[in-house]
Every structure is written in C-alpha cells, then in structure tokens.
Amino acid sequence: MVKSGSTASADTYVVVGDDNVTVDHGAVFFYARHDGYWALISEGAVKRCQPYSDDTWYELDWVLDWDWRTVSVWVDDEMCLAWR
Numbered sequence: 001m002v003k004s005g006s007t008a009s010a011d012t013y014v015v016v017g018d019d020n021v022t023v024d025h026g027a028v029f030f031y032a033r034h035d036g037y038w039a040l041i042s043e044g045a046v047k048r049c050q051p052y053s054d055d056t057w058y059e060l061d062w063v064l065d066w067d068w069r070t071v072s073v074w075v076d077d078e079m080c081l082a083w084r
Contacts, residue, residue: 003057007036016064028064028071038080040073049073049080 004012010033017027029041038049052058052075061074073080 001057002032002060004032004052004054007032007052007054008034010034014060027066028062030060030062030073038073038075040071040081040083042071042083047081047083050075050078 002012002014010031013029013031015029027042031039031041032052033039033048036051038052040047040049058075059077061077063070063072065071068084070082070084072082
C-alpha cells in the first residue's frame with residue numbers, strides 16, 4: 001500500500017534492485033510525481049502511469065522478471081504499465 005500526501009510534490013516512492021546499477025534509482029523506481037501521476041524509472045527512462053489523488057491509499061502490485069528485464073505494475077488491481 002502506498003499513499004502520497006500531495007499531488008504537487010514527489011513524496012512517495014518504492015525502489016527495488018541491487019547495488020550493481022549505474023544510477024541511484026535501483027533496478028525499478030516507482031514514485032508519485034510532482035504532477036499528480038504515478039511514474040516508473042528504469043535504466044534512466046521515465047514512464048508515467050495513471051493519475052493519483054493525495055491522501056488516498058493505493059494497492060501497489062508488480063511483477064519484476066529479473067532475467068527478461070521486464071516489469072508490470074498494477075495500481076488498485078488496474079494495469080498501470082508494462083515495460084520491457
């Protein structure tokens with residue numbers, strides 16, 4: 001579960017990865033952006049998801065396939081994005 005306190009600041013995030021990455025975002029960096037959208041950073045690229053509301057809890061699920069370097073993200077049981 002994740003919740004952001006504001007749609008005007010990037011204040012909520014989840015990071016997954018190991019210590020062998022070239023950027024400080026881990027393998028996958030999922031966060032609440034300052035523009036009111038969920039977003040995912042991977043290998044230096046950013047993909048925006050659906051919008052979010054402040055002070056609302058969201059269920060966050062994802063599947064990270066380390067071998068194939070793919071990630072799928074669901075927010076409240078709705079596909080947010082799939083990335084390869």
